[in-house]
Amino acid sequence: MSACIPSPPGTLRIALTLVGTGEPLLRLEKRLSCAAAGLGLALDLDIQKDAAALGIPFDQTPAVLLDGRVVFNGLPRTEEIEAWLCQAFQSGNQP
Numbered sequence: 001m002s003a004c005i006p007s008p009p010g011t012l013r014i015a016l017t018l019v020g021t022g023e024p025l026l027r028l029e030k031r032l033s034c035a036a037a038g039l040g041l042a043l044d045l046d047i048q049k050d051a052a053a054l055g056i057p058f059d060q061t062p063a064v065l066l067d068g069r070v071v072f073n074g075l076p077r078t079e080e081i082e083a084w085l086c087q088a089f090q091s092g093n094q095p
Contacts (some may be wrong), residue, residue, distance in 0.1 A: 011042040014089060019048045020062030027075055028062040035082035041089060 016035070018029060028047065036043045051061045056070065056080060063073040071084065 001068065001079060011040060013042045013087070014046055014066075015044040015046070017046045017048055017054075017065040017068075018056055018062060019056055019065065021049050024075060025049075025062045027050050028072075031076070031078045031081055032064065035078050036087055039085055039089075041085060045079055 018025060018032070020028070020081065025047070029047075032043060032045070051058050051063070054065070056063055056073075060070075060073045062075070063070050065071065072081065
């Protein structure tokens, strides 16, 4: 899947894990990519389809993990994701 806007070289890269399958996962991936691109961030996404192996109930997918911790589940709006990214990474503080 392609991001909304390609990130230039040297852009801050954030590693996240996406957990889930199907259309909900694709929608979440698109929203994450668009939110990051809007802030000038780049994402390295690791997609895991076996939620049970990660201890995440299927009904709580799709989910986004940062350092093994769930930071979103379900389908948050792009604006919510952007606000989280801005607060967590633009200020220089990592969650």
